[in-house]
Amino acid sequence: MSTVIDVEHLNFSFGSGVLTQPVLKDVTISIEKGEIVLITGPSGSGKTTFLTIIGGLRQAFHGSVKVLDQQFINSSEQIKVKARQQIGYIFQQHNLLKSLTALQNVSMTLEINAALTERQRRERAAEMLIAVGLGDRLDYRPDQLSGGQRQRVSIARALVGQPKIILADEPTASLDKQSGHEAVNLLKQLAKESQTTILLVTHDYRILDIADRVVELEDGVIKQV
DSSP, rough: OOOOEEEEEEEEESSOOOOOOEEEEEEEEETTTEEEEEEEETTTHHHHHHHHHHHHHSSEEEEEEEETTEOOTTOHHHHHHHHHTEEEEEETTTTOOTTTOHHHHHGGGGGGOTOOOOOHHHHHHHHHHHHHOOOOOOTTOOGGGGGGHHHHHHHHHHHHOOEEEEEETTTTTTTHHHHHHHHHHHHHHHHHTOOOEEEEEEEEEEGGGGOOOOEETTEEEEEEE
């Protein structure tokens, strides 16, 4: 297996001088292709900060963070943009555009792919929505869907571009137990089929069984790998 996320001695703080607040402390972890890793820990432990650094959404300056063989520490925006094109994101609040249908929300992710025509984008988006069980909801807007269905649209949107990595931040937080488990099991099934790596931050101990590995982050320090 090949390593797709390789972090060594990562340190990150907010503020400067006497106001410096350490958030991540000497974090070292490697994640392989196709692996599903869950990061747990109390609020304020640095989980979301870690996820945003891995996703190239936040700049870090100390240590080493290699994602898909790209070094993110002190890197240019161009390098992070290149990596972000191979990463899918799933958020707690879905972040769907309310004015667009499920099909439009998913197909717009493919607009950065100039090789696809508009028809091809729509066809691929429809195939992905069918795969997550929403073939009969293509033309529904987010406010016409349940919480579980909206999260399925988010999963379809994250996977439709065939990313190498999926980053998920508390994807079950707004769902009941059944909907949450259905969503993450669906994500696991689809990701395993395509050998996509998943790094998922969660407080939800009900979904730990989907993981290949569970990592605890407490006070910015990894407790187990």
